[in-house]
Amino acid sequence: MNDVVRALTDALGEGSVLTGEAVAQRATSYWDAAPTRALAIVRPRDTAELAEAMAICHRFDQPVCTQGGKTGCAAGAASTEREVIISLERMNRIEAIDTIGATATVQAGVTLQALQEAAREHELLFALDLGARGSCTIGGNVATNAGGINVLRYGMMRNLVLGLEAVLADGTVLSSMNEMLKNNAGYDLKQLMIGTEGTLGIVTRVVVRLAPLPTSCNAAMVACADFDRVTTLLQRAQRDLGGTLSAFEVMWNNYYTAATEPGGHRPPMPREHPFYVLLQAEGGDPGADATRFERLLEQTLDSGLIEDAVIPQSETERRALWEVRENFEAMLAGRKTFLYDVSLPIRCMADYADEVAQRIHARWPQGRAIMFGHIADGNLHLFVQPESPDADHDASDEAVYGPLKAIGGSVSAEHGIGVEKRGWLGWSRNETELALMRTLKHALDPRNLLNPGRVIEL
Structure with a gap:
């Protein structure tokens, strides 16, 4: 057994350090089914264990590769055979949800979907959303400054992080678990970790902002004849929907036709249009919000800004529209x-x-x-x-x-x-x-x- 692996095992216990076949049986990433290559996988249970692991790696000059949900698209979490993987998979507790301050305190290994669902139980919304929600982790979202479909309204992950805790290369714990929206006391050190992809420190715990859970949701898929009409529709929707527009997804014709090829999704509308837009608005007044949304569609249809529209009549139909945009595995196979x-x-x-x-x-x-x-x-x-x-x-x-x-x-x-x-x-x-x-x-x-x-x- 390698000296650093032995030291890690002695400090954290055999169940926290995987080697050999236990490493190889894991896929490299969501995108790469090849066996994982690494000296070992270290799975700390809390910040203290991670700090101890990093102190050992620092002592041995041992490089590490940090992994969350392994859904990233730039090979940042793909390890080499000389690296020790730091997996945050066991640091997956939602520690607290403050319904008054509208914040959540979570460990880095919590999946995005788990946090969304926990917030929803308190009639709150964690606004970050992306197709990998069931697998990607909050720590990974912070490390990559994740965006997704709601950036238009709520901003990137950076806009949703109030405070965080991270372990530095030598095992030092940097704790900046701020819960306030306003805190101008010196340098905002959390910004050193957000979007730096684990190269400056390993995020362990995060305080995130929550929002009131919308009580209305209106969606439609529409077709446009050219990109100028797409951008004009965006301006109209932002103006006429009273700030409730939360998503505006555009598919070129070649995406839509590929997504609705045999073996893919059933096409919600004909496949000859140059552009398809999936727009969604969420608000707090169901009646007024629906009226505004319907009026926007009527006016843009009448003026020729959009050529066709599909309006879902149920949550199942709404999700079917989103599947066309989010589930593209068939066109990659x-x-x-x-x-x-x-x-x-x-x-x-x-x-x-x-x-x-x-x-x-x-x-x-x-x-x-x-x-x-x-x-x-x-x-x-x-x-x-x-x-x-x-x-x-x-x-x-x-x-x-x-x-x-x-x-x-x-x-x-x-x-x-x-x-x-x-x-x-x-x-x-x-x-x-x-x-x-x-x-x-x-x-x-x-x-x-x-x-x-x-x-x-x-």
Whole structure:
């Protein structure tokens, strides 16, 4: 047994340290079924155990890889055979829900869906929402500054975190478990951990903001003839729905047709429209909210802003519409696919999408660039399917990322940098920013033990 693994086992107990076949039987990630590679998997039960584990790893100069739900899309949680995995899977308690202050205190291993459901029991809403809700964890959401479908109204994960606790590279515990919305007492140290993908510290506990649970929910899928009408509809919905618009998801025709191919979803409306928009508004006055929503649809249909609309008549029908947008496994099955998550000014989005599609088709005539996204927050997702088993990932990256620099876009809207996008970080950050990132990394983790090779190299 490796010396560091022996020390970890002696300190935490055999049940907390997995080795050998117990490691290999786990999949690398949601996206990669290959066996996990690592020296060991350490599963602390609380912050104290994690602090002890990190102190041991620091003593042995042992690199670690932090894992939550392993649903990330940038390979940030994919470990190597020389790393020790720190899994937060057993730190999964919801410690408190303050119904007066509208906060929840949770451990990092709590899944997003578990927190949503616990908040709902108190007629409160944890507003972050994304398709991986059943598997992704709050710690991972913090580490990647997760976004999802409600960013338009509630903001990114950063906007929902009031305080947090983290363990640093040497085992030091940084506790900043603030519960107040306002706290300007010096540096806001939690910001050092949010969105830094576990490279500066391992988040262990979090205080998050909750909101009143909406009592109304109105949704529709509509079709638009061009992207100008999509953006005009967005402006109208934001203006006319009285601040209740919570989601505005756009699917290009090639996404919608791929999602509704045989073996996929039943198409809620015909498949020939150029754009499909799934919009949802949530409020606190069911009667008035429904009237506003219906009036918006009537007026936009009458004016030709939208060409068709499907309005669900039950929760089952509403979820069926969302399944078209969120459940895309069928279009990925059996096809080589490169996943992308970019952000850019909305005004540039149509031209950018056309340019990327042209680049992909020039490289792979039979390939396709499938496009969809949150759009209202500038976030576009792409699935590049080159239809060639030996397709070059770098060539695909160049096609997708190449046009972003000129328009001030970002290579990552919400998925983070991880390993896959590290070479492109300079496309979205200037040299001064990169130098300061290295300074922070060197100050907090001079031995480069926390998620080495992710985000930025020392």
